[in-house]
Each structure stands twice: as structure tokens, then as C-alpha cells.
Amino acid sequence: MTEAGSAPQRLHVLTVIMRFVKRAPSTLVVPPLVLGFAGREFHPVLAFGTFAAIAAAVIVTTWLGWWTFTYTIGEEEVLIQHGLVQRSRRSIPRGRIQDVSIERSPFARIFGLALVRIETGGGKAEEAELDSVSLAEAERLRALLRAYRPAASERADETSPAEPERRTVYAMSLGRVLLRGVFGFSMLWLAAIYGAIHSIDRVVEFDWEKWFGEAERVALAQFSLLALLLVLAIALLLGVLAGIVRTLLRDYGFMLSHEPGRFRRVRGLLTRSEVVIADRRIQLGLVHRGAISGRLGWNTVAVQTLGGSDDPSGRQELAPFATAAEAAEVVAATPLPPFERIGLRPVASAHILRSAIRHGLPVALVFGIAGWFLPPLWWGLLLVPVPVIIALFQRSFHRYALRDTSLQVMRGVLSQRDWTVPFESIQTLTVQQSWLQRRLGVATVVVDTAGASGLHRPNVTDAPLDAALALTQALAARVD
Amino acid sequence: MTLAIVPLTPLERGQLHVIRLRAIRNALVVLAAAVVAEIFVPDLPMRGLILAPALLLALWIAVFAPGRSWRRWGYAFTGSELHVEYGLFTRVHTIVPVLRVQHIDVAQDVLERLFGVARLIVHTAGSENNFVVLPGISRDTAEGIRDAIRERIGSAGHD
Numbered sequence: 259m260t261e262a263g264s265a266p267q268r269l270h271v272l273t274v275i276m277r278f279v280k281r282a283p284s285t286l287v288v289p290p291l292v293l294g295f296a297g298r299e300f301h302p303v304l305a306f307g308t309f310a311a312i313a314a315a316v317i318v319t320t321w322l323g324w325w326t327f328t329y330t331i332g333e334e335e336v337l338i339q340h341g342l343v344q345r346s347r348r349s350i351p352r353g354r355i356q357d358v359s360i361e362r363s364p365f366a367r368i369f370g371l372a373l374v375r376i377e378t379g380g381g382k383a384e385e386a387e388l389d390s391v392s393l394a395e396a397e398r399l400r401a402l403l404r405a406y407r408p409a410a411s412e413r414a415d416e417t418s419p420a421e422p423e424r425r426t427v428y429a430m431s432l433g434r435v436l437l438r439g440v441f442g443f444s445m446l447w448l449a450a451i452y453g454a455i456h457s458i459d460r461v462v463e464f465d466w467e468k469w470f471g472e473a474e475r476v477a478l479a480q481f482s483l484l485a486l487l488l489v490l491a492i493a494l495l496l497g498v499l500a501g502i503v504r505t506l507l508r509d510y511g512f513m514l515s516h517e518p519g520r521f522r523r524v525r526g527l528l529t530r531s532e533v534v535i536a537d538r539r540i541q542l543g544l545v546h547r548g549a550i551s552g553r554l555g556w557n558t559v560a561v562q563t564l565g566g567s568d569d570p571s572g573r574q575e576l577a578p579f580a581t582a583a584e585a586a587e588v589v590a591a592t593p594l595p596p597f598e599r600i601g602l603r604p605v606a607s608a609h610i611l612r613s614a615i616r617h618g619l620p621v622a623l624v625f626g627i628a629g630w631f632l633p634p635l636w637w638g639l640l641l642v643p644v645p646v647i648i649a650l651f652q653r654s655f656h657r658y659a660l661r662d663t664s665l666q667v668m669r670g671v672l673s674q675r676d677w678t679v680p681f682e683s684i685q686t687l688t689v690q691q692s693w694l695q696r697r698l699g700v701a702t703v704v705v706d707t708a709g710a711s712g713l714h715r716p717n718v719t720d721a722p723l724d725a726a727l728a729l730t731q732a733l734a735a736r737v738d
Numbered sequence: 739m740t741l742a743i744v745p746l747t748p749l750e751r752g753q754l755h756v757i758r759l760r761a762i763r764n765a766l767v768v769l770a771a772a773v774v775a776e777i778f779v780p781d782l783p784m785r786g787l788i789l790a791p792a793l794l795l796a797l798w799i800a801v802f803a804p805g806r807s808w809r810r811w812g813y814a815f816t817g818s819e820l821h822v823e824y825g826l827f828t829r830v831h832t833i834v835p836v837l838r839v840q841h842i843d844v845a846q847d848v849l850e851r852l853f854g855v856a857r858l859i860v861h862t863a864g865s866e867n868n869f870v871v872l873p874g875i876s877r878d879t880a881e882g883i884r885d886a887i888r889e890r891i892g893s894a895g896h897d
Contacts, residue, residue: 564863685838685864689741691829701741706864727743730833734819737835 266328266339270392272369274324278316280365285316329388331402336376338386350386354378356564357520357534358400362393364528372396376403423517427591428577428584430512430525438579439505441551443497514576516591521576535574539563541683541707542716543594544573545585549672557585561592564709573711589678595664597676602657602668608698609720613652617645648672658718660732665705667716677716681736683707689730691723701726705733741831744821746812752853753811753874757804759849765796772796813872815883818890820860822872834870836890838862844880856880860887 290308327340336350361373371390378385391399430438510527521535546558559577577588589596625638651671658667665684667677688704695701700720707716718729772792779788807826814821820839823831843859850856856877860870872880 684835685862686835686867686870687833688867689743689831691741693827696829704866706862706867708863708865710865727741731743734833734835737837 264331266330268328269324269388270371270390270395271324272371273390274320276365276369276371276390277320281316281320285312331399336386336403348386350376350378352403352406355403355406356536356539358403359533360396360400361532362530366390367530374399424515424522426513426515428514428580428588430509430579434579435506435509435512436502438509439502440498441548442501442505509578512578514588521591523574523576533574535561535563537593540592540594541709542680543589543592543678545589545597545676547674552674555581557582559585559588562707562709594678594680595661597666597678598661602659602666603725604654604657605718605720606700606722607653608700609653609656610649611698612694612720613649614646617649618642621645656719658729660729665716665733667718675714679705679707679716681733684733684737687730687733689726695720699723703729741823741829743831744814744816746814746821746823749808749811749874750855750876752855754804754808755853756849756855756874757808761804762800765800768792768796768799811874813875815886817886820870820872820883822870832867832870834860834862836887839887839891842884842887844877844884846877858883
């Protein structure tokens with residue numbers, strides 16, 4: 259089935275129209291309107307002339323971009339070329355292709371197209387995107403690229419349309435998606451909406467100053483706790499709604515299935531994304547329980563994979579909102595060992611002091627300094643004991659153990675994380691001691707893995723020095 | 739004050755000179771910035787309010803810090819692991835298992851060549867320790883380690 263030495267192919271021609279439509283709002287609508295309205299009078303000639311000129315330029319450049327982009331599936335490599343003046347070639351050896359995933363944005367679905375993403379182990383810089391080809395071509399490419407086997411393998415080379423032994427490991431009902439949305443509160447969307455209002459302001463002449471200036475003066479004159487609470491309540495409500503909508507768009511119809519050697523995850527309402535996660539790409543496993551959702555028994559199972567991912571956290575979510583039983587089932591389907599809660603050692607009690615400082619000091623500083631400008635904010639200092647009290651529990655909630663094939667670390671009082679790091683995923687080990695840690699006789703063991711991102715790591719923080727050194731040496735010895 | 743995992747070898751003396759020269763350059767930059775600030779910032783309560791601490795800082799950077807920093811470095815190559823330790827306020831000891839090394843470079847910039855030291859740069863697949871730098875060893879030592887690691891990786895087969 260390998261088409262050796264096939265000719266260079268172009269993307270689907272409808273891509274030109276799709277890109278043109280995508281670019282339309284920013285290039286075809288706003289600039290002509292802005293120029294047309296310059297000087298508060300509408301100049302039809304200027305507006306229409308700008309529109310025509312820009313439209314022509316966009317069509318030509320989009321078509322050129324399409325014309326000069328070619329991809330070739332060779333016997334040993336995938337060759338991608340683009341560029342008119344400066345021709346750029348990227349050659350991806352087929353043996354290095356880890357996965358091929360297919361994404362369909364709402365536009366793409368209207369046109370019957372799909373975006374093919376070729377993922378290698380090298381991270382974002384070494385991926386290739388075919389934006390867009392027809393759906394049939396996308397599936398053909400995926401089957402073709404997956405069928406490459408550099409050495410003899412047990413599996414037959416024929417790819418049958420129905421993958422054998424695929425079973426659904428985890429799926430989200432609509433109710434589950436909505437429930438997750440409630441917990442997916444996001445203030446970021448409020449910022450985005452505010453930003454959108456601001457940019458519309460440039461085009462439409464509306465005297466925001468007059469209206470909001472009034473409101474501002476009124477607000478400052480009647481600065482009351484009630485008003486503040488009301489504003490906060492509205493913001494909260496909007497945030498929750500934004501969270502629900504965002505989760506619905508992203509996770510509708512979530513389904514995780516497993517077939518020998520890989521997971522397949524499908525999700526999305528408007529943009530239907532289908533991602534394949536090869537078992538051997540999995541570097542470590544993470545089970546996360548949120549501060550509130552965790553108390554109610556909800557877990558998120560995620561894995562860190564070679565080559566990064568599109569998930570906002572940088573890790574692939576296998577089960578974003580699962581009960582403990584469902585989470586255990588998902589983990590059982592991965593090559594990772596299950597997380598055992600017994601036999602874990604806690605770190606040193608110095609961790610309490612350092613956690614208290616790390617979480618309490620910023621709060622104290624923020625409210626202390628802000629209080630100089632707005633005395634009511636001195637009351638914020640009452641919040642300082644909260645992180646300090648939480649810090650008291652940090653020690654018993656931060657534990658680790660060396661298992662047969664992996665290092666397991668748990669961490670977190672409110673937001674809890676259970677890490678499982680197989681020994682072969684450990685790339686380097688670092689023992690760190692800050693000035694304070696030296697005085698307290700503790701150290702941090704930093705475990706570095708491939709494809710890590712975000713703020714959290716499976717590090718063991720503030721273990722007693724001899725335990726840290728012993729752990730590091732034991733881990734280093736297991737690297738084989 | 740090492741983290742006592744393996745006995746560590748200190749860096750070459752040449753590296754001390756390299757660090758010193760770089761530190762002098764940094765100190766001069768700090769002084770220049772302080773002088774500019776002194777001249778252009780209006781109404782300072784006292785003459786030399788910016789210049790005095792800047793002078794102290796520059797003195798510390800150029801005179802006291804290099805020696806301390808150089809003494810805190812140490813390395814060891816056990817054949818199966820490369821250990822690199824450094825750090826003045828925060829001690830950091832990094833262990834790179836030879837089998838995890840993706841590739842290795844030996845580099846020398848002008849200053850380092852002048853004093854006969856080289857840098858060994860070990861690339862891994864890690865995210866934070868994507869590359870681990872061991873500065874201030876002689877070129878022969880660096881190439882020796884590089885060849886030993888390459889041999890070890892080669893015999894273990896490629897990933």
C-alpha cells in the first residue's frame with residue numbers, strides 16, 4: 259500500500275476559498291470600514307476601492323500560497339515544500355512519524371475538508387500540518403503513514419477499515435460535559451469579551467467615555483460593599499457561563515478508545531478533533547483532583563507524551579472528568595502501573611515552613627502594599643492565615659515512593675496530583691538546595707522528562723537531604 | 739559544601755580568569771548604567787544615591803563573586819553518568835545518565851580559547867535540562883568525555 263515515489267500533491271483547492279473566508283473579517287471588513295468612516299463621513303468610493311484592492315490582494319496571495327505548497331509521500335520520507343521566492347523543504351523520515359491526527363474545524367466540515375497533523379517526537383518545531391485536504395485523503399494519508407514499518411513486526415501490514423479490538427475506555431455524556439463546564443470557570447473569556455468591545459470601539463463611533471465616565475464617577479462616589487459584591491457576582495456568573503460554553507465546544511461527545519498500541523480520543527462540538535496517542539509515547543501519567551471537583555470525587559487523567567500536544571495544559575487529557583473507578587480503568591489501559599496510595603513516604607516537616615512562606619508571603623505583600631494606597635485593602639491581610647494553615651497539611655500530602663518500575667509522587671492539599679513516572683522516562687535528575695533549604699537540611703529532587711510543560715512537575719520538594727540523595731542515586735541506578 | 743553524591747573534580751584555573759573577565763565586563767555595564775542614571779534622574783535627595791550602591795555591587799561582581807562562583811563548580815564522569823554541580827546561593831547537582839544523552843558538543847569561545855578551557859554541552863530529551871553545560875574543563879578532557887559517551891551510546895544502540 260505504500261506508494262513509493264508518488265508525485266507531489268497539492269492541498270485541496272477549496273482551501274483557497276476557506277482561507278479567504280477566514281481572513282475576510284480582519285482584512286476585508288475592518289480596514290475598508292475604518293478608511294470609509296475616516297473623518298466621520300462615509301466615503302463610498304474610498305471604502306469600496308479599498309475593499310476591492312484588498313480583496314484582490316488577498317485572493318492572489320492565498321492562491322499563491324496554495325499553489326506553492328506541495329507534499330509528497332515517498333518510500334522513506336514525507337517531503338513538504340512551500341514558498342514562492344524562497345522555497346522551503348522539510349523532509350520527515352517516515353520512521354520518525356509518531357502519529358497522524360485529524361482535525362476538523364467548523365469551516366472545514368462545511369467544505370468537507372480536514373487538517374492533517376503529522377507529529378514526530380521532536381515537538382512543535384518538527385511537526386507538519388496539511389491544512390487542508392479532503393476527508394478521504396486525510397484518512398488515506400493516515401492509514402498510509404501508519405502502515406510504515408522499518409523492521410519486521412508482528413502485526414499484518416494490511417490496514418483494515420475497522421481497527422481490530424478497539425474498545426471504548428471512557429466516554430462523556432452531555433450531562434458530564436455540562437458538569438465539567440460548571441467547574442471550568444474562566445475569567446479569561448471576560449477579558450476577551452472586554453477586549454472585543456474595545457476593538458469594536460475603534461470602528462464604531464460610540465462615546466464610551468461619556469457613558470462610562472458617568473458610571474465611574476457614580477461608582478467612586480458610592481463606593482459600597484454591596485455594589486462591589488454585585489459586580490463580583492455578575493462577573494462570577496458570566497465566568498461560569500463562559501466556562502460552560504467553552505467546555506461544551508471543546509469536550510462535546512468525548513470518547514476515548516483503546517486498540518493495541520494506541521489510544522484514540524475524539525472530542526469537540528464545532529471543531530471535531532481526533533487525536534491518536536501511541537502507548538509508547540507516554541512519558542508519565544497524572545491523575546489530578548481539583549480543589550472543589552476533587553472533593554466531589556472527580557478526577558482528571560492525563561498523560562505526558564513525546565512531541566507535546568494541543569491540549570492547553572500541554573498534556574493529553576485521557577479522561578477529563580472521571581470518577582475514581584473510571585480513572586482506574588483508564589490508567590489500567592495505559593502501560594503505566596496504577597498509583598498505589600500505600601507505602602508512600604512523606605517529605606520533611608521543613609516543607610511546612612517553606613510552603614507557608616511561598617504561599618503566604620505573596621498574599622501578605624500584595625495586601626500590605628495595596629493597603630498603602632487603599633486602606634480598606636488592609637482587611638485582605640486576614641486572608642494570610644489561609645495559605646499558612648493549608649501549608650500545615652502540605653507535608654503529609656506530599657509523599658513519594660520508589661516502585662518496581664516507576665517513581666510515584668503525590669502532592670497537593672486542595673488541588674491534588676498523583677504522578678506516575680516510569681524509570682525509563684527519566685531524562686536527567688537534579689538535586690537542588692536553596693540557601694534556606696541548606697539551613698533546614700532538606701533538598702529538592704527534580705525529575706526531568708520529555709515533553710513536560712505547564713507549572714507542575716513530579717518533583718519531590720523538601721525531602722530530608724539524605725533521603726533526597728538516596729532517592730537520586732536509586733533513580734540514577736534504575737536508568738537502563 | 740558539595741552535595742556529596744560522588745567526589746567531584748574542580749574546574750580548570752583558566753575558567754577562573756574567564757569568569758573574572760566576564761564579571762569585569764558586567765560590572766562596567768552596571769557602573770555605566772548607574773552613572774547615566776546619576777546624571778539624568780532628576781531631584782535625587784543626595785548626590786551618589788544610585789552610584790554608591792552600584793559601586794558596591796560592581797565591586798562584589800568583579801572582585802568577590804568570581805572566585806566564589808568558580809570554587810562552587812564541580813563535575814564527575816563515572817562512565818555511566820555525568821555529574822555537574824554548581825551554584826552560589828542555590829546548589830544544583832545535575833546527573834545525566836549517559837544512556838539518555840541525545841548528542842554532545844564541545845565549544846570554545848574566544849575568551850575560553852585564550853585560557854585553554856572548553857565547554858561540554860550535553861543534549862538530552864528533557865524539558866528543563868534540555869542541554870547541560872559543563873564549562874571550564876580542558877579541551878582534551880572535554881573531548882575525552884565526548885568520545886566516551888559517544889562510544890557508550892553507540893554500543894547501546896540508537897533510540
